[in-house]
Amino acid sequence: MTTQGVPLRAAVLGSGSWGTTFAAVMADAGCDVTVWGRDAATVDEIARDGRNTRYLPGIDLPAGVTATHDVRAAVADVDVVAVAVPSQRARDVLAPLADALSPRAAVVSLMKGVELGTDQRMSEVVAQSLGIAPARVAVLSGPNLAREIALRQPTATVVASTDDATARLVARACASSYFRPYTNPDVVGVELCGAVKNVIALAVGISQGRGMGFNTMATVITRGLVEITRLGLALGADAETFPGLAGMGDLMATCASPDSRNHTLGVHLGRGMTLDAAVVATGGTAEGVKSCRSVLELATSLGVEMPITSAVVRVLHEGLPVDDLAGLLLARPHRAEGV
Numbered sequence: 443m444t445t446q447g448v449p450l451r452a453a454v455l456g457s458g459s460w461g462t463t464f465a466a467v468m469a470d471a472g473c474d475v476t477v478w479g480r481d482a483a484t485v486d487e488i489a490r491d492g493r494n495t496r497y498l499p500g501i502d503l504p505a506g507v508t509a510t511h512d513v514r515a516a517v518a519d520v521d522v523v524a525v526a527v528p529s530q531r532a533r534d535v536l537a538p539l540a541d542a543l544s545p546r547a548a549v550v551s552l553m554k555g556v557e558l559g560t561d562q563r564m565s566e567v568v569a570q571s572l573g574i575a576p577a578r579v580a581v582l583s584g585p586n587l588a589r590e591i592a593l594r595q596p597t598a599t600v601v602a603s604t605d606d607a608t609a610r611l612v613a614r615a616c617a618s619s620y621f622r623p624y625t626n627p628d629v630v631g632v633e634l635c636g637a638v639k640n641v642i643a644l645a646v647g648i649s650q651g652r653g654m655g656f657n658t659m660a661t662v663i664t665r666g667l668v669e670i671t672r673l674g675l676a677l678g679a680d681a682e683t684f685p686g687l688a689g690m691g692d693l694m695a696t697c698a699s700p701d702s703r704n705h706t707l708g709v710h711l712g713r714g715m716t717l718d719a720a721v722v723a724t725g726g727t728a729e730g731v732k733s734c735r736s737v738l739e740l741a742t743s744l745g746v747e748m749p750i751t752s753a754v755v756r757v758l759h760e761g762l763p764v765d766d767l768a769g770l771l772l773a774r775p776h777r778a779e780g781v
């Protein structure tokens with residue numbers, strides 16, 4: 443995508459599976475893209491060979507993607523900066539870049555988590571740590587499993603920003619024949635959907651690891667969406683966001699796919715692994731492991747009930763046996779359906 447014939451320039455912070463894939467997405471959309479990562483060997487491989495064999499084996503990156511070790515140079519003269527490091531690391535990565543960031547850049551969070559300690563959403567962390575106005579920040583979230591997108595399988599996503607021009611700029615920077623962005627002003631709703639669906643996917647994975655089938659999965663997904671909606675509405679989100687791509691769309695993809703790290707980690711737990719062993723066996727970033735705690739803290743501070751999230755916290759961090767999870771949820775007082 444070009445502005446007056448000049449390609450947009452973009453930087454991606456994070457050379458893992460999603461950062462590298464999104465760099466390819468933006469290059470396919472016509473941008474000149476530079477990836478920065480903390481892993482020197484991965485950066486060298488992207489720059490030299492156009493590959494990232496650790497995170498995207500078998501994928502050739504488009505010619506428009508290069509990589510650098512110099513993170514300050516990467517963000518200095520660009521139109522868009524996309525951030526794809528683990529949520530709990532975002533503040534440490536971004537804060538030192540406040541004085542290096544291009545004054546014209548929009549910053550888009552690709553991350554799906556809530557910061558431990560502050561309970562902030564990633565757009566809040568991005569704006570605060572870079573010292574920029576929320577209007578320059580966007581979030582991108584939807585049914586976006588990296589490997590499928592790296593293979594250029596069609597999907598759609600949501601780009602949310604309080605500023606429509608920012609959302610449209612980011613959408614232009616990533617739109618292609620296989621990747622369709624929709625804009626949405628509901629930053630809170632889109633972002634919560636992305637973070638909490640990981641927690642729900644852990645619960646679904648646990649149930650499948652215990653040998654439970656599709657009725658259980660559908661129940662957890664559907665009631666999971668209810669508790670995401672409840673939290674979102676308490677924070678002022680738009681009810682229309684939750685049945686959309688960032689809500690139901692991403693829940694379906696993450697809870698159904700064996701490629702999802704959160705789902706996979708849940709399956710390992712359901713089969714009896716310890717959390718530490720499951721984290722190692724899964725590999726990659728399963729954001730729900732940490733964000734389940736910050737999401738629950740946020741909900742508790744608002745008086746919002748999130749029974750599935752609460753049960754996941756108890757299993758992962760408070761020693762509740764996986765066999766007791768279903769009983770805990772089903773023993774709750776009966777109530778009318780709905781949010």
Ligand SMILES: NC(=O)c1ccc[n+]([C@@H]2O[C@H](COP(=O)([O-])OP(=O)(O)OC[C@H]3O[C@@H](n4cnc5c(N)ncnc54)[C@H](O)[C@@H]3O)[C@@H](O)[C@H]2O)c1
Nearest residue numbers: 457458459460461480526527531553554586587588726727
């Ligand atoms: N993989 C996907 O399909 C996908 C899709 C949508 C959103 N996301 C989100 O994108 C974010 C990144 O996930 P990912 O899938 O790329 O994870 P990943 O595990 O594949 O890669 C994480 C990357 O972050 C780097 N990293 C770790 N700690 C760091 C630090 N302190 N400083 C700098 N870099 C650090 C790692 O070296 C690695 O390159 C997460 O919030 C995730 O929820 C992932």
Ligand SMILES: O=P(O)(O)OC[C@H](O)CO
Nearest residue numbers: 584585586587702703704
């Ligand atoms: O692998 P996961 O569980 O982090 O999920 C990846 C994406 O968020 C799916 O949209």
